[in-house]
Amino acid sequence: xxxxxxxxxxxxxxxxxxxxxxxxxxxxxxxxxxxxxxxxxxxxxxxxxxxxxxxxxxxxxxxxxxxxxxxxxxxxxxxxxxxxxxxxxxxxxxxxxxxxxxxxxxxxxxxxxxxxxxxxxxxxxxxxxxxxxxxxxxxxxxxxxxxxxxxxxxxxxxxxxxxxxxxxxxxxxxxxxxxxxxxxxxxxxxxxxxxxxxxxxxxxxxxxxxxxxxxxxxxxxxxxxxxxxxxxxxxxxxxxxxxxxxxxxxxxxxxxxxxxxxxxxxxxxxxxxxxxxxxxxxxxxxxxxxxxxxxxxxxxxxxxxxxxxxxxxxxxxxxxxxxxxxxxxxxxxxxxxxxxxxxxxx
Amino acid sequence: xxxxxxxxxxxxxxxxxxxxxxxxxxxxxxxxxxxxxxxxxxxxxxxxxxxxxxxxxxxxxxxxxxxxxxxxxxxxxxxxxxxxxxxxxxxxxxxxxxxxxxxxxxxxxxxxxxxxxxxxxxxxxxxxxxxxxxxxxxxxxxxxxxxxxxxxxxxxxxxxxxxxxxxxxxxxxxxxxxxxxxxxxxxxxxxxxxxxxxxxxxxxxxxxxxxxxxxxxxxxxxxxxxxxxxxxxxxxxxxxxxxxxxxxxxxxxxxxxxxxxxxxxxxxxxxxxxxxxxxxxxxxxxxxxxxxxxxxxxxxxxxxxxxxxxxxxxxxxxxxxxxxxxxxxxxxxxxxxxxxxxxxxxxxxxxxxxxxxxxxxxxxxxxxxxxxxxxxxxxxxxxxxxxxxxxxxxxxxxxxxxxxxxxxxxxxxxxxxxxxxxxxxxxxxxxxxxxxxxxxxxxxxxxxxxxxxxxxxxxxxxxxxxxxxxxxxxxxxxxxxxxxxxxxxxxxxxxxxxxxxxxxxxxxxxxxxxxxxxxxxxxxxxxxxxxxxxxxxxxxxxxxxxxxxxxxxxxxxxxxxxxxx
Numbered sequence: 001x002x003x004x005x006x007x008x009x010x011x012x013x014x015x016x017x018x019x020x021x022x023x024x025x026x027x028x029x030x031x032x033x034x035x036x037x038x039x040x041x042x043x044x045x046x047x048x049x050x051x052x053x054x055x056x057x058x059x060x061x062x063x064x065x066x067x068x069x070x071x072x073x074x075x076x077x078x079x080x081x082x083x084x085x086x087x088x089x090x091x092x093x094x095x096x097x098x099x100x101x102x103x104x105x106x107x108x109x110x111x112x113x114x115x116x117x118x119x120x121x122x123x124x125x126x127x128x129x130x131x132x133x134x135x136x137x138x139x140x141x142x143x144x145x146x147x148x149x150x151x152x153x154x155x156x157x158x159x160x161x162x163x164x165x166x167x168x169x170x171x172x173x174x175x176x177x178x179x180x181x182x183x184x185x186x187x188x189x190x191x192x193x194x195x196x197x198x199x200x201x202x203x204x205x206x207x208x209x210x211x212x213x214x215x216x217x218x219x220x221x222x223x224x225x226x227x228x229x230x231x232x233x234x235x236x237x238x239x240x241x242x243x244x245x246x247x248x249x250x251x252x253x254x255x256x257x258x259x260x261x262x263x264x265x266x267x268x269x270x271x272x273x274x275x276x277x278x279x280x281x282x283x284x285x286x287x288x289x290x291x292x293x294x295x296x297x298x299x300x301x302x303x304x305x306x307x308x309x310x311x312x313x314x315x316x317x318x319x320x321x322x323x324x325x326x327x328x329x330x331x332x333x334x335x336x337x338x339x340x341x342x343x344x345x346x
Numbered sequence: 347x348x349x350x351x352x353x354x355x356x357x358x359x360x361x362x363x364x365x366x367x368x369x370x371x372x373x374x375x376x377x378x379x380x381x382x383x384x385x386x387x388x389x390x391x392x393x394x395x396x397x398x399x400x401x402x403x404x405x406x407x408x409x410x411x412x413x414x415x416x417x418x419x420x421x422x423x424x425x426x427x428x429x430x431x432x433x434x435x436x437x438x439x440x441x442x443x444x445x446x447x448x449x450x451x452x453x454x455x456x457x458x459x460x461x462x463x464x465x466x467x468x469x470x471x472x473x474x475x476x477x478x479x480x481x482x483x484x485x486x487x488x489x490x491x492x493x494x495x496x497x498x499x500x501x502x503x504x505x506x507x508x509x510x511x512x513x514x515x516x517x518x519x520x521x522x523x524x525x526x527x528x529x530x531x532x533x534x535x536x537x538x539x540x541x542x543x544x545x546x547x548x549x550x551x552x553x554x555x556x557x558x559x560x561x562x563x564x565x566x567x568x569x570x571x572x573x574x575x576x577x578x579x580x581x582x583x584x585x586x587x588x589x590x591x592x593x594x595x596x597x598x599x600x601x602x603x604x605x606x607x608x609x610x611x612x613x614x615x616x617x618x619x620x621x622x623x624x625x626x627x628x629x630x631x632x633x634x635x636x637x638x639x640x641x642x643x644x645x646x647x648x649x650x651x652x653x654x655x656x657x658x659x660x661x662x663x664x665x666x667x668x669x670x671x672x673x674x675x676x677x678x679x680x681x682x683x684x685x686x687x688x689x690x691x692x693x694x695x696x697x698x699x700x701x702x703x704x705x706x707x708x709x710x711x712x713x714x715x716x717x718x719x720x721x722x723x724x725x726x727x728x729x730x731x732x733x734x735x736x737x738x739x740x741x742x743x744x745x746x747x748x749x750x751x752x753x754x755x756x757x758x759x760x761x762x763x764x765x766x767x768x769x770x771x772x773x774x775x776x777x778x779x780x781x782x783x784x785x786x787x788x789x790x791x792x793x794x795x796x797x798x799x800x801x802x803x804x805x806x807x808x809x810x811x812x813x814x815x816x817x818x819x820x821x822x823x824x825x826x827x828x829x830x831x832x833x834x835x836x837x838x839x840x841x842x843x844x845x846x847x848x849x850x851x852x853x854x855x856x857x858x859x860x861x862x863x864x865x866x867x868x869x870x871x872x873x874x875x876x877x878x879x880x881x882x883x884x885x886x887x888x889x890x891x892x893x894x895x896x897x898x899x900x901x902x903x904x905x906x907x908x909x910x911x
Contacts, residue, residue: 018590025586026593027814071445072421080622087448091621094449099614105607113599120378120592122578122708125481176536183541184531198637216637230415232636233541236517239637268637273521273656273675274542275514276637290641291518292657293740293750306751308656308674310663338521339675340531344668 015121022119034111044111051104058097065089184340187219188238189316189331194220195265198239203325206261209244212282216268217242219328237336239268239276240316242326243298245285251300254333258317260326265316266302267336270294272309274338287313311339379601380581380594384471389605391464393612395567397457402556404450410436411506411552413545422629430508430633433548437507437628452620458503459625460616462496462648469493473693473723476711477580480704483694485573488566490691495563497648502555504626504646508548511626513634514643517542518656525675543636582710583821585814589709642740654736655682658757700853702828714783715822717776718857724772725765732761773860780862783819786811787865788873797884807884810877822864828854 034041065086075085109115127135148155195204198216201223209215217240225234247262258264266287268276275291285299294307302313314336317329335343362368379385412432418425420435422442440447469489472478478486501519505512520542523534539546578592587593595601631640645653655678662673689696697719698704713720735742736757743750790808797805811819830851841847865873 022586022588022591022593025817027585066445071443083624084448086445087452088621090446090449091452091617095614095616095618095621097614098610098617102607102610102612102614105603105610109600109603109607113603115595115600117593118376118378118596119586120578122590122592125577125706173536177539177544177546178535180531180535218637231413231545232543232634236542236636272661273518273525274636275517275643276639278639279641290639290643290740291514292653293754294661295751304661307754308659308661308678310661310672310674338524339663339670339672340524340534341527341529341669341671342531343670345665 018121019119026117026119029116032111032115041112044107048104048108048112051100051107055097055100055104058093058100062090062093062097065093180340180342184337184343185335186237187332187336188222188225188234189219189240189328191328191330192321193328193331194321195240195242195318195326195328196220196222204242205324206244206263206320206326209242209263211244211246211262214241214243214278214280216240216278217265236274237269240265241268241278241280241287243280243285243287245299249285249299251297254301254312254315255317258315258329260318260320263318263326264298265318265326265328266296266298266313267316267332269337270309271304271311271313271336272307272338277313375596375598377575377597378592378594379579379597380587380592382582384475385579386608387464387468387471389608390612391461391468392567392571393609394457394461394464394616395563396609397613397616398454398461399560401450401454401457402560405440405454406556408436408440408444408447409433409506411549413508413548425629425632428633431548433506433508434628434633437509441629449617449620452623452625453617455504455625456620456623457616458500459646459648460612462493462500465489465493465496466648470723470727474713474720475580475582476707476716476719478694479707480694480698481577481706482573482580483698485570485577486694487691488570488573490687492563492566492570494687495559495566499555499559499563500646500648502551502559505551506548506555507626507628508634509628510631510634510638510640511628511643513543513636514639515645515649516547517636522675522679525672526680527669527671527676543634578708580708580710583712583818585817587709587817587821589707592708642744644738644741647734650737651730651733652679652683652737654733654739654757655679657739658733658736658754658761660758697857700850701825701857702850702854703825709821712818712822714776714779717773717780717860720776721769721772725769728768729761729765732757732764777860777862780822783822784862784865787816787819788869790877797887799883799887805880805884808877808880810874810881820864824864825858825861827851827858830855 034044069086069089071084071086073085074082075088076082077088080088126132143149195217196202196219197204197208198218203220204215204217218235219238222234222238226232242263242265244263247259250259250262250264253259253264268278270277270289270291272289272292272294275289277287277289277294277296279288279290280286280298281288285297286305287296287298287302289295289307289309292308294309295305296302296309296313297305298313302315304310304312314332314334316332318326319329321327358368358371362371410432414432415429416432416435418428418430418435418438420426420438420443422438425438437451440451442448472486472489501515505516520534520538523537524530526533534542537547537550538544539550579594581587581592581594584593595604632638644650656675659674659678662677664671664673711719713723736754739750739753739757742748743753790810793807793809795807797807799805828851830848
């Protein structure tokens, strides 16, 4: 068998000869300083034990530092700046306590332990052909005892049962979460939702926003909803940004007159994988996602001008209410955030 | 001393009475391991993992995996009164109110970074030296599994503090889940218990991070080590080292001291770094909220290549029959890593099939002696590095004041152009080194000493190479491509699997055809005679020369061994 040919089957005599041949080829062992000079050996001995003792000292110092240094004390250390004194003291003492044990042990082995190279033989990992055949034969015999091969009805029904029994384990995962339904398409925005600033929560008048300015905003009912639901899910979809530009700078919008006097509202959630976007370049009206650098042109319907995002940022149509505050004319016309399988064209 | 021996003897007897372990003990203590610095890379991985476990257990005593919103009331002033999850608040407590807590957090993070870095470099070592070849293919696959799990453990771990950076990473992960055709939204809803972010993921990730993944890592790691033990470690070629033996030091005492000591060195260095260098200062990021992000957000280094792939991919998205296929996310986040890990895991079998080499290998390859494998590896590395650079394109853009679009476009093209160039260059370098090895065997080392002989001829003195070096050079395996298959047998009948065999012959040709053969025995003998002659001829002149310029060294006759002072 070819699998056996690599490594020759050996007898005890062959093995001794093989080891001897390898030993003869090994480069001559060069004695170390510590092997020939007792003084050097004693010096190495001292060095090793000094390291072990140093470790012990460091452990004691660690305990001292732990007790003595208040957890919030700061200290200025050149090259590191102002750092937490406790952390640096504990780290250095504990680190050295551990390190010195290792350094001592390695130094000991390198200087003082017998470091003669040894030779051992490898043996073929494969068993002999006889053993293999015997194993296969035994397997056949024993499985014949079970009648597994001879009783197809039992075999098939067992396989059926075995194939099915993990199903409950998967079914039970069902209640990990609700089904998506249409929820990814919905946000809190609806006709008349008042726009408030994030995080201060003030309603926004058009005059609050200068040309070229950008503010993060949310629907007025978001804080309440967030409180009620006890999570950030609504916020993750409803976050918007407001930008203001000269009305004549607007090249296009996602709907007619969705701006209010040059103020445009866009979803803040990137259509790539959902990072919030707020890096705005006034001059070009480009909005850049800090995660993967998708770039959207807010003056041109929020279209993608660069990067991995495939879809424009959804625009929120806005106007003002009788009190002069900015409100949404309607909800988002398309789902916000990353694409998903069922999303389709909208 | 004798007391220790007596105690040891008693213990051994006690255990042996119950487990018949003496024979195993004797063999194990005397087991020989070969030595090379690169064999310590796997050790670093193992030891960092132990440190991860130790520091992780400590952290579980204080960390609260809960998303209940509370108002922070710890001692970090800038966040006082801020609403945040208990997970984030308890991480702040660990960092600011528990003595040694910050140290342990940083030990945990640093050792996790060391763990993955060591695995990655260890993987390169195993790949480039061919240590994955038969009989170690299974261990290679386990290793790839360990790498995958380590990445998963790392990602799950840094998502736990629920800070702004980790939440952003999770948001990206959720965006990727959503892009999966057919099941993406369901997957995301089940993982997060509904919409993102929900209030479940911290406790779920916690179970994954402290139980599921480390349990799997521990199991695979054990199997990995048992196999190394059982199959015996590979060794580099050298005098006396063959495919049939192991040359090195005994486990006891040398490796107990060296490897045991090295564990303490790794642990100590990680602790020192953690005391001195801040990692993941979550208090600067603030609590997670899905509508905020900081510019220049960067994941831990080992996620960088996937991040780069996401950034580089052009924005291709299809809508077919009302369903969305987001290639811009699927390709970089699922397809490319899927292919990378599959090819990585299957590589031992790919090479085995292509070269027809089914023999056992315990002697490592020098990378130059397997030029195609080395070049494929270098090519893969360049691919990885380009993706990794892509992951930092914003930092590069701001640091070097370059256009981010230009960098991205450069990378989009480079990812296709650079790896093949790297392949070609690496192969040329390997073959060049092979030629140089052959030259060394035939002509010895160039000493740089030019000699003018009495009759006016200039010669350069060559020195014979040492026996050790010769043994290393002569270890080069003689590899031949598989014979081209005829496609038909002698009766003109089409051979079964003719096309497959042709492909295989071509592949093996690709692997081995350019190999520079070792000199034959005759060539070596002739070269030796020539060299001897040259040395003899130059001897008197060199001797004279040495007296004239005593400081000059490196020449063949200036033998440092015979040169007393």
